[in-house]
Amino acid sequence: MAALTPPAPVVYGEGSRPPRGDYARDGLVLADYTCPQNYAAYTAQDHDTYRQLFDRQSALVPGLACDEFIAALPLLGVKDRIPRFEEINARLTPATGWEVVAVPGLIPEVPFFTLLANRKFPVTDWIRTPEEMDYIVEPDVFHDLFGHVPLLFNPVFAAHMQAYGAGGLKAHGLGACEQLSRLYWYTIEFGLVRQADGLRAYGAGILSSSGELQHSVRSPEPQRLALDVTRCMRTRYKIDSYQQTYFVIDSFQQLFDLTAPDFTPLYAQVQTLGELAADARNAGDTLVSLA
Template sequence: MLQPSPSPTAGLRGDYSRMQADWTVPQDPRRYGAEEQDIWRTLLRRQSGLARQHACPQFLGGLAQLDIDERIPDFSQVSDALARRTGWRVVGVPGLIPDDVFYGHLAHRRFPVTVWIRRRDELDYLVEPDLFHDFFGHVPLLADPVFADYMQAYGQRGVEAGAANIHRLARLYWYTVEFGLIRSEEGVKVFGAGIISSAKETLYAIGSPVPARIAFDAGRVMRTAYEIDKLQRTYFVLDDFRQLFDATQVDFPPLYAALARQPEIPTGTVLPHERLIAAAALPQAA
């Protein structure tokens, strides 16, 4: 959801004409037609099947707790369910929004979700995040108390970061919330929304021998460049979500100062001392 361009809405796909001062828009779940509902249903069936095999237990628990089914969710109903569990709410937005607005919403336990859904010819890939990516990929984990607390803490750090350091926080979001992996009793599992909402990336992230899977270290993550239009060459693997929350509880100004004195690490690079995590053995049919 982070805005990649300093221009507020130029070239973006959503309808920004109805947004409020905080960049939110009403969802109106009745506006979705039969084609949009069928696209949601198609994506949900495909990704839910993959999630049952490869997503972390916390994500699967969130899917069940929020009772996500084959109709595009009503944000207000889901917000009520989330609020009872972790105090979070879902707010509709036209699409990508500026960094400061995004961080402000997170800091107040509001998760922005795009109100439009992709076309049928975009089932496998689209450039901007849509309703399916934002909702299916992100919202279930907000039902997990530790992850929910991390997201608020991350938003607060974003509000505090300043322009000189925002790119480092964006890397932390990219390699965790969007493309993170986590250990479980059944092996390495997916929790990042960019993986979980993509069939191709799910199988690649878990089973391909190509990418480096590196044990999570926040400073290392914040030094690592990423690419937005390719399968990732680096993934970071958490031991648990508490480790992720703890990463937001350090004194950030000295951390930023230390990182500024160190070189950027290209994606796909493995440093000599780093502990790598092996790919999973996937069923032959995958």
């Protein structure tokens, strides 16, 4: 596969800062945007940053993260350094057929969807600076590994992610990627699930954030709505603040079933109905209480 001419980094959602990443990588970034994990480039500070983030976040998830995430978290392996991706794949691939692959940062829609459709999860391989311990706009290796990868060990969630990738390729052909990206944002990145013992987080953006984890599950400020795919696709989002709206599912099987139908007619319906602000209150919403 040929190396590519590095493009400008892509930007998703509403935010004021573009993402970063070394897209040149000395010609090692391939046409699908994958590249070798540059493990030798990590410094002792990089590994210590990962360790601190892992220790802090793993201490916060009990009672706030969903059961499936907590059960799978140990499968990431080492906690005191950035893992080698091949170490994770040695466990992940036999479990669900997925593998993690390195990318330099956010990548365009078609390569992203194609990787997911082939059960390859793109992981940004650089890590934030110590000054960004509490907040970072763009995904780094900690967000991608800690937030996303544990649930790829769950067969139902793993199947949903592959189906999302296949659906994304179709959406691109229909000019509907913005609508589908909102579904990704409000489920895979910032979704909540209703368990017998209360609301819990399963979205990677929540699970990898020390502040939003508590906010999403416990704060009375945001509105929480039962997942309605049309409503979700109409709702804009911001990348540089806590969410003002969260969508709630009852199980990963429900998420898989809700997103299984052909979205082609739904995209047209969403375009007709128009967009909603991130904090919009809408007639017909089904509110989910904290109790």
